[in-house]
Amino acid sequence: MASTAESPATGGPSPRETSPGRSRAALPAWRGALTRLIALREGSIIVVTIIVAIYFSVNTSTFFTGTNFKTLLPYFAPLAILGAGEVFVMILGEIDLSIGAMYMFAPIVFYKFDTAGVGLVPSVILALLVCMAVGAINGASVAFLGVASFVTTLGMLFTFEGLSLIISHGIPVATPGAQVTSTTVQVHHIVNGHSITLPEKVLHRGTFASVFGGGVYAELIWALAIVALLQVALTFTRWGLYTVSIGSNKLGAAEAGIKVKLVTVRNFVLCALTAGLVGIFEAVRSQTIQPDPSGPNELLLYAIAGAVIGGTLLSGGSGTVVGALIGALFLGILKDGLILQGVNANYLLFYSGLAIIIAMTANVFVARARRGHTGLG
Amino acid sequence: MVGPESAPGDVLRVEHIAKRFGPVTALRDVNLHLKKGEVLGLLGDNGAGKSTLIKIMCGFQRADSGQMFLHGRPYAPKSVDDAREQGIETVYQDLALIDELSVYHNLFLRKERVLSPLPLLANRRMKREARAALDEIGINIPRIDVSVARLSGGQRQAIAVARTVNSDADIILLDEPLAAMGAKEGAQILDLVARLKAEGRVSIVMILHNYVHVLQACDRVSMIQDGVIALDKPTNETSVEELTEIVVNEYRRARAAAHAAAEE
Secondary structure: OOOHHHOOOOOOOOHHHHHHHHHHOOOOHHHHHHHHHHHOOOHHHHHHHHHHHHHHHHHOOOOOOHHHHHHHHHHHHHHHHHHHHHHHHHHOOOOOOOHHHHHHHHHHHHHHHHHOOOOHHHHHHHHHHHHHHHHHHHHHHHHOOOOOHHHHHHHHHHHHHHHHHHHHOOOOEEOOOOOEEEEEEEEEEEEOOEEEEEEEEEEEEOHHHHHHHHOOOHHHHHHHHHHHHHHHHHHHOHHHHHHHHHHHOHHHHHHOOOOHHHHHHHHHHHHHHHHHHHHHHHHHHHOEEOOOOHHHHHHHHHHHHHHHHOOOOOOOOOOOHHHHHHHHHHHHHHHHHHHHOOOOHHHHHHHHHHHHHHHHHHHHHHHHHHOOOOOOO | OOOOOOOOOEEEEEEEEEEEEOOEEEEEEEEEEEEOOOEEEEEEOOOOOHHHHHHHHOOOOOOOEEEEEEOOEEOOOOOHHHHHHOOEEEEOOOOOOOOOOEHHHHHOOOOOOEOOOOOOEOHHHHHHHHHHHHHHOOOOOOOOOOEHHHOOHHHHHHHHHHHHHOOOOOEEEEOOOOOOOOHHHHHHHHHHHHHHHHHOOOEEEEEOOOHHHHHHHOOEEEEEEOOEEEEEEEHHHOOHHHHHHHHHHHHHHHHHHHHHHHHO
16 A cells, blocks of 8 residues: 555556657667567566577577477477466465476376277266366365365375375386377389389377377367467456456455355366376376376476566465466477587576566566555565 | 334334344444435444444444334345345445455445346446436546545545445435545535435435534434433524433543443
């Protein structure tokens, strides 16, 4: 309140905030566009991502190539989907650590249902329903029992990763429906006027595998679709409005009549659903279901990092799904670029860490400026 | 203590309401009535139970015992939404504004206009209606698409009040509408209340601290002490002196009790 009281009683934004707007007209068009871009919630990270991409394009011959784009995809598409769900929980001011467990658990449940003869697609649906039920338990525990989400979901993370190991006996299995079969066909070539026939291997992937993450662009298309859908839900529906309201002022939201508990449960369900979906995609893409918690645990932290880099505050009330996508893209480009540049693998984590710290600090300042607060607010 | 008394013109009647929070008794036995078009000022010391009473009337909390009647029919709101549907709107002490949302989203919170068939927010329509509503009740907010965090305390209060006025409510509950406000801003809110009173459409219960404001803006005053209504009078039959006297006596009693406890 202290800082808002500075602005005159009659009104509107204080002079401090309007001054860049006034000077904008005098600037060249590109500077105006840049000012507007930075004013966006995701603006700073868009700029940083572009700079990093340009840096790697200039410094490596292989970064800006189609082949590398395909290498880059699996780095960021899963993170973008995980981040999209996580953002809905983080805007509430909560956190969901159990996404790592859902990521690991979903393919194992899917495998069990499929081997029980349920069929591929029904097994996926059932596995996702199981994940959503776990999400509902997370949400209910936070909303009704008042347990801190960090504690609840940490417990769920260990429990369901443990359960995954128990059910699978820790043994990797081939993902049902994801096998790539090869057939040998005889191909005619004309060499120096002579017709010769050589055998060639052709790979086949089933429709199921192609759709659920196996196809080269499958996960990218899913990621873009999910991000678009959830961003619209966040910005243009009551659900999104209420999510922001709860994260910004929980008591106020309740007093206004928003069903805080219902929205909380719903967002945890969504988060678990996206995590389970990514788990199945990755199992199909890699053709194996690996019951090993180390990968999921790393991915979980990267997904949260991506959301934070993309402008979502851990304290709640603010964040975007698109931001999480860009955050994921940034982390993907950073990792891929550093590898291409031949950076010692030992430095990867170090650089990622620095990037997260810098982005997070920048976001705090950007958020303050947007709300019209000074550093002393 | 004031007992329940029913009058035919009452829009809201509260009878024998009691509420405890664990070992703390917030309300012991509260009786209140509100006539159509009336502005009732609610006074009382900090912790006397004024806000609790408001929260029970608006459906945010439920009374342990007692009854309420709305337009003569039993009234037991299950939720804030339920109370709102029955025509009771509330401005809370903490305003219940969402800092991150724009002025117009705050104005329409829980009453959002949506498009059909897709349930998307009709932002343009809400902006237009918000502007019209603010103009109609004479609140000057230059930009309604900025977040409310950027507004002054008075403007925030005005938005919170406008939110209730911009509804079909026939009863409005205001919990300390002049809290943390400058004299000029406070006068604007009291002007708004006076205008609503002149229209005669809504009845208002308003928690205030300043006796002068109560006598100026309200038709009647009720004072809560120790969880019961200690005084209930039309404002033209009481004075700042009488109201002060009651509070001073209470302080004397409290001090005497504290002394007695200390000596034991």
